[in-house]
Amino acid sequence: MSIDIRDLHKSYGETEVLKGVTLSVDKGELLAMLGPSGxxxxxxxxxxxxxxxxxxxxxxxxxxxxLEENPEARRMGFVFQHYALFRHMTVFxxxxxxxxxxxxxKRPAENEIRKRVDVLLDIIQLNWIxxxxxxxxxxxxxxxxxxxxxxAVEPRVLxxxxxxxxxxxxxxxxxxxxxxxxxxxxGVTTIFVTHDQEEALxxxxxxxxxxxxxxxxxxxxxxxxNRPRTPFVCKFMGTVNLLQPDIGEDGPLYxxxxxxxxxxxxxxxxxxxxxxxxxxxxxxxxxxxxxNGSAVEIAVTHADMARLEAAPGxxxxxxxxxxxxxxxxxxxxxxxx
Amino acid sequence: MAHKKKKSGRLSxxxxxxxxxxxxxxxxxxxVLKGLGIPLKEFAATFSEPRVLAACRLTFGVxxxxxxxxxxxxxxVAWVLAxxxxxxxxxxxxxxxxxxxxxxxxxxxxxxxLYAPDGWVGRLLAPxxxxxxxxxxxxxxxxxxxxxxxxVRTVEPVIEALDIGLEEASAxxxxxxxxxxxxxxxxxxxxxxxxxxxxxxxxxxxxYGSVIFIAGNLPGVSEILPLLIVARLxxxxxxxxxxxxxxxxxLSFAMLLGVNLLEGWKNREKKA
Numbered sequence: 001m002s003i004d005i006r007d008l009h010k011s012y013g014e015t016e017v018l019k020g021v022t023l024s025v026d027k028g029e030l031l032a033m034l035g036p037s038g039x040x041x042x043x044x045x046x047x048x049x050x051x052x053x054x055x056x057x058x059x060x061x062x063x064x065x066x067l068e069e070n071p072e073a074r075r076m077g078f079v080f081q082h083y084a085l086f087r088h089m090t091v092f093x094x095x096x097x098x099x100x101x102x103x104x105x106k107r108p109a110e111n112e113i114r115k116r117v118d119v120l121l122d123i124i125q126l127n128w129i130x131x132x133x134x135x136x137x138x139x140x141x142x143x144x145x146x147x148x149x150x151x152a153v154e155p156r157v158l159x160x161x162x163x164x165x166x167x168x169x170x171x172x173x174x175x176x177x178x179x180x181x182x183x184x185x186x187g188v189t190t191i192f193v194t195h196d197q198e199e200a201l202x203x204x205x206x207x208x209x210x211x212x213x214x215x216x217x218x219x220x221x222x223x224x225x226n227r228p229r230t231p232f233v234c235k236f237m238g239t240v241n242l243l244q245p246d247i248g249e250d251g252p253l254y255x256x257x258x259x260x261x262x263x264x265x266x267x268x269x270x271x272x273x274x275x276x277x278x279x280x281x282x283x284x285x286x287x288x289x290x291x292n293g294s295a296v297e298i299a300v301t302h303a304d305m306a307r308l309e310a311a312p313g314x315x316x317x318x319x320x321x322x323x324x325x326x327x328x329x330x331x332x333x334x335x336x337x
Numbered sequence: 338m339a340h341k342k343k344k345s346g347r348l349s350x351x352x353x354x355x356x357x358x359x360x361x362x363x364x365x366x367x368x369v370l371k372g373l374g375i376p377l378k379e380f381a382a383t384f385s386e387p388r389v390l391a392a393c394r395l396t397f398g399v400x401x402x403x404x405x406x407x408x409x410x411x412x413x414v415a416w417v418l419a420x421x422x423x424x425x426x427x428x429x430x431x432x433x434x435x436x437x438x439x440x441x442x443x444x445x446x447x448x449x450x451l452y453a454p455d456g457w458v459g460r461l462l463a464p465x466x467x468x469x470x471x472x473x474x475x476x477x478x479x480x481x482x483x484x485x486x487x488x489v490r491t492v493e494p495v496i497e498a499l500d501i502g503l504e505e506a507s508a509x510x511x512x513x514x515x516x517x518x519x520x521x522x523x524x525x526x527x528x529x530x531x532x533x534x535x536x537x538x539x540x541x542x543x544x545y546g547s548v549i550f551i552a553g554n555l556p557g558v559s560e561i562l563p564l565l566i567v568a569r570l571x572x573x574x575x576x577x578x579x580x581x582x583x584x585x586x587x588l589s590f591a592m593l594l595g596v597n598l599l600e601g602w603k604n605r606e607k608k609a
Binding site: 080086087152 | 500502503505506507508509510511512513516520521524525
């Protein structure tokens with residue numbers, strides 16, 4: 001199911017949370033809405049689900065306006081950060097809830113319900129805890145049950161609000177890979193909200209970066225990471241160094257730690273940097289250096305590190321290997337339109 | 338560390354039990370001891386008197402009805418107080434507690450004034466052929482009044498703490514509001530509702546002050562058990578009063594125990 005969002009506005013009292021959001025989501029796509037907390041991404045998701053009303057704008061689902069429909073009628077599967085499982089019901093009954101809630105005429109027969117719940121329990125690989133209560137499950141298990149509960153009603157769209165936010169780091173990574181696999185199997189259009197850029201880049205087909213109620217950029221993970229369109233997106237996607245501009249440029253140069261090349265010997269265009277600290281834990285070695293009096297972070301491979309033989313106190317020669325400059329100085333984003 | 342904790346735990350347990358013993362068990366066991374000295378046939382004789390039986394039926398029946406009524410209305414008011422923000426909410430919130438604070442005799446006199454055939458409310462009901470004051474209906478009105486805050490005060494914090502996400506999840510799964518209420522909200526609130534209704538019921542059983550003014554106290558019709566006990570005391574029939582009091586105690590205790598066991602059983606079922 002494709003979704004079209006047009007010029008959506010929403011305010012809570014004086015605070016404008018959505019300032020005209022336009023966005024289209026393709027059928028079968030796995031889309032991440034990424035932004036800092038308070039940027040409006042959750043509000044946007046809740047408006048799509050019908051849990052929140054918009055002040056103005058439109059939401060179309062497969063060409064059909066849905067803002068007038070109440071959440072019961074929309075058939076949008078919403079998964080909450082804190083799972084919102086019904087704690088007095090077993091896992092089985094939680095998953096069966098949406099089917100049992102249907103009016104008699106549309107309700108599947110009891111054995112049909114059993115069959116469908118069993119299939120879903122297979123999908124989430126938790127058939128062995130069907131009779132347990134949510135309290136007895138781990139966070140990751142609860143979130144999978146919440147997902148199965150939503151899938152049971154065959155939603156048009158899956159909406160996930162910070163689905164991994166309450167899980168610890170290792171489970172989070174496992175579960176997001178699991179989600180991507182399930183998405184590949186099921187092909188349901190899925191939108192998930194996150195403030196974790198690593199999560200968004202790792203899982204999504206496309207990423208929407210939102211800041212202060214506005215869409216900053218829509219693109220593939222590759223696009224938003226390597227070709228950020230605004231300084232905000234660039235900074236939000238990961239560590240970035242603001243280097244002094246070359247002569248003739250009107251803003252600083254944005255270079256990520258691994259986009260700066262360092263050598264032991266001086267060369268044309270290279271500037272001397274003093275190494276302050278070396279951190280070797282991780283896939284890349286990170287060097288904290290000082291360039292013209294300001295702190296800069298540089299990342300090099302372990303292999304390069306062996307060649308550089310850098311240690312705190314030594315001097316290396318650095319040169320950015322990208323030319324990423326923005327016309328507007330950072331923080332001076334033009335307000336209004 | 339653990340050892341120390343255990344010891345202090347034993348101390349507070351001891352203090353708690355001793356206090357409970359002094360406060361509750363002493364007067365109750367004094368009553369029971371007195372009752373033990375009375376031959377059983379005295380009990381049988383008293384509890385087969387039509388007047389006593391009628392008073393029993395009235396007291397327990399009306400207290401139960403009032404508790405059920407309060408469960409419904411109390412839930413509604415608690416819901417409104419917990420979920421909506423409106424002008425005068427604080428005022429309404431304090432008004433709920435009034436039956437706690439008001440001397441019950443004052444409440445009884447006010448209610449009988451209102452519901453008497455020439456009172457503000459009684460006057461409106463009279464043409465419909467409904468008489469409240471001096472009938473069992475009057476007893477019900479009094480017990481509804483005194484029991485009301487128990488339900489509101491036990492249920493309100495539970496509704497307040499209820500995760501709105503549960504209702505939203507239910508709605509997104511296609512459930513109607515009624516279905517959501519029945520299958521999601523009610524099971525969450527039910528234990529508190531049962532507790533509140535039980536307290537209202539217990540209060541109704543023992544209520545005296547407000548009832549005697551509005552009930553009219555017609556023997557066999559609108560006479561409650563506590564009044565019967567007082568009547569026996571006033572005619573120096575201490576044995577008769579003890580018999581009635583012991584009987585009432587046993588019945589009340591059995592019912593409250595029943596509710597507690599039901600609650601415990603429900604909880605165990607959930608944990609199993």
